Amino acid sequence: MAICSAHTTTSLHSPCATVSNTGFRQKQVIFFTSNRRSGRRHGGARTFQVSCSVEKPVVIGLAADSGCGKSTFMRRLTSVFGGAAEPPKGGNPDSNTLISDTTTVICLDDYHSLDRTGRKEKGVTALDPRANNFDLMYEQVKAIKEGQAIEKPIYNHVTGLLDPPEVITPPKIFVIEGLHPMFDERVRDLLDFSIYLDISDEVKFAWKIQRDMAERGHSLESIQASIEARKPDFDAFIDPQKQYADAVIEVLPTQLIPDDNEGKVLRVKLIMKEGVKHFNPVYLFDEGSSISWVPCGRKLTCSYPGIKFAYGPDTYFGHEVSVLEMDGQFDRLDELIYVESHLSNLSTKFYGEVTQQMLKHADFPGSNNGTGLFQTIVGLKIRDLYEQIVAERADAPAEAAKV
Amino acid sequence: MASTVASLSTPATFAAADVVPRRKVAGRVWFPTARRGGFAVRSSGPSTPPGISDKVSESIKKAEETCADEQVSGECAAAWDEVEELSAAASHARDKLKESSDPLENYCKENPETDECRIYDN
Numbered sequence: 001m002a003i004c005s006a007h008t009t010t011s012l013h014s015p016c017a018t019v020s021n022t023g024f025r026q027k028q029v030i031f032f033t034s035n036r037r038s039g040r041r042h043g044g045a046r047t048f049q050v051s052c053s054v055e056k057p058v059v060i061g062l063a064a065d066s067g068c069g070k071s072t073f074m075r076r077l078t079s080v081f082g083g084a085a086e087p088p089k090g091g092n093p094d095s096n097t098l099i100s101d102t103t104t105v106i107c108l109d110d111y112h113s114l115d116r117t118g119r120k121e122k123g124v125t126a127l128d129p130r131a132n133n134f135d136l137m138y139e140q141v142k143a144i145k146e147g148q149a150i151e152k153p154i155y156n157h158v159t160g161l162l163d164p165p166e167v168i169t170p171p172k173i174f175v176i177e178g179l180h181p182m183f184d185e186r187v188r189d190l191l192d193f194s195i196y197l198d199i200s201d202e203v204k205f206a207w208k209i210q211r212d213m214a215e216r217g218h219s220l221e222s223i224q225a226s227i228e229a230r231k232p233d234f235d236a237f238i239d240p241q242k243q244y245a246d247a248v249i250e251v252l253p254t255q256l257i258p259d260d261n262e263g264k265v266l267r268v269k270l271i272m273k274e275g276v277k278h279f280n281p282v283y284l285f286d287e288g289s290s291i292s293w294v295p296c297g298r299k300l301t302c303s304y305p306g307i308k309f310a311y312g313p314d315t316y317f318g319h320e321v322s323v324l325e326m327d328g329q330f331d332r333l334d335e336l337i338y339v340e341s342h343l344s345n346l347s348t349k350f351y352g353e354v355t356q357q358m359l360k361h362a363d364f365p366g367s368n369n370g371t372g373l374f375q376t377i378v379g380l381k382i383r384d385l386y387e388q389i390v391a392e393r394a395d396a397p398a399e400a401a402k403v
Numbered sequence: 404m405a406s407t408v409a410s411l412s413t414p415a416t417f418a419a420a421d422v423v424p425r426r427k428v429a430g431r432v433w434f435p436t437a438r439r440g441g442f443a444v445r446s447s448g449p450s451t452p453p454g455i456s457d458k459v460s461e462s463i464k465k466a467e468e469t470c471a472d473e474q475v476s477g478e479c480a481a482a483w484d485e486v487e488e489l490s491a492a493a494s495h496a497r498d499k500l501k502e503s504s505d506p507l508e509n510y511c512k513e514n515p516e517t518d519e520c521r522i523y524d525n
Contacts, residue, residue, distance in 0.1 A: 116485060120481050158489075211490065215459055218460075222466075
């Protein structure tokens with residue numbers, strides 16, 4: 001049954017999307033009429049959806065290891081765009097997809113070519129490209145980017161099996177998050193913006209202890225063993241993707257407390273590539289200069305161990321970058337707003353928007369340190385990028401008409 | 404976060420009223436009935452659903468057995484990768500429980516400014 005979502009006369013001439021089934025080796029021909037009175041005439045007997053829209057999504061890639069804050073980042077990002085992201089209504093309760101008014105986030109684990117049993121038999125991890133179907137990933141991300149709906153598989157993280165696919169229609173912003181968004185060159189080229197969350201080994205260990213210690217069967221040894229056993233594949237296949245990212249959020253242990261290994265206070269770096277279209281890096285005080293800044297002093301009293309910022313130009317895998325760094329954590333609201341008022345190019349819509357977003361999600365992990373701050377900033381930069389791309393597209397036909 | 408909330412009464416350096424979450428309004432009565440349940444659940448934190456919890460502990464046992472013979476094999480890495488996958492799934496399941504445990508809490512998370520989400524202090 002075809003469901004047409006074109007209800008307004010303005011969409012009469014808009015291109016209509018069809019479900020791309022390329023990954024399942026089925027061909028469907030869909031005859032479509034946008035005149036609603038002439039009924040739902042179409043061919044193809046299988047279940048599919050047709051949606052009419054001019055939507056050509058902006059595609060964002062987010063790469064990070066499992067348990068390194070991708071979900072939190074996604075919640076912050078969708079919040080910047082307004083409205084909460086929810087799993088698809090009425091679908092598979094184990095779906096990994098999140099949908100909000102503007103944004104759809106899919107998890108790239110859904111493109112596993114080997115299920116849990118298959119990986120075990122072949123002795124490969126999920127980090128290994130051999131366990132993933134990059135052809136299908138490319139075809140489907142491309143289809144979405146062209147405004148077509150897809151039938152995406154669902155990898156069930158509880159059962160370890162591939163569940164029947166779900167239909168994903170093109171949103172305004174399409175985010176692919178997972179282990180390999182920048183691994184395959186074809187997929188990489190489809191991304192309008194890419195982010196890599198780079199968590200140092202010490203912090204990863206601390207975070208996984210926090211996450212898993214209460215879990216029955218886990219111990220410090222098992223957590224350590226799991227990180228170590230996955231590390232060769234992580235280093236070979238995941239870590240190298242950071243060289244392609246437009247923004248990297250690097251999370252390190254603090255330098256404010258000597259020999260700190262608690263992993264509670266963090267030093268976080270936001271590495272922003274220069275010369276990326278629609279992306280102007282954030283800066284502190286003076287663009288392009290090197291600055292070390294301690295906001296705490298006579299004007300602002302900070303709690304122990306204080307807060308330290310740094311900013312300056314650098315190179316990262318041969319690329320010109322700007323790096324903004326924050327060590328320490330906010331314990332008071334006035335610390336946060338004071339810092340925000342000294343940062344420029346934040347792409348906020350009003351004074352205090354970063355602080356407002358951070359406060360709104362004070363219960364998310366990292367809301368009092370650089371991870372939350374930089375995730376929020378990157379969210380704002382993505383909103384800005386999206387608005388610039390949309391404005392550019394709106395201008396393009398007008399320009400063409402003039403000629 | 405308790406510490407940020409505590410400092411709300413002394414917003415020293417900023418003037419933008421929009422920044423202050425309107426969850427705490429001084430001088431009114433806080434109504435405890437609807438919210439107390441939500442806080443109780445949140446403070447203790449839900450435990451992992453037993454199905455996933457069993458799978459995590461089984462997978463750890465299996466990984467330890469698999470790696471006892473040969474530590475650098477693909478099978479060993481795959482076994483520990485399964486532990487990671489299930490541990491992450493368990494954590495997500497706990498988050499989901501936390502979210503769905505109180506519909507009012509869920510609603511208020513996204514709409515703290517609405518009347519039904521205001522918390523009043525004496």
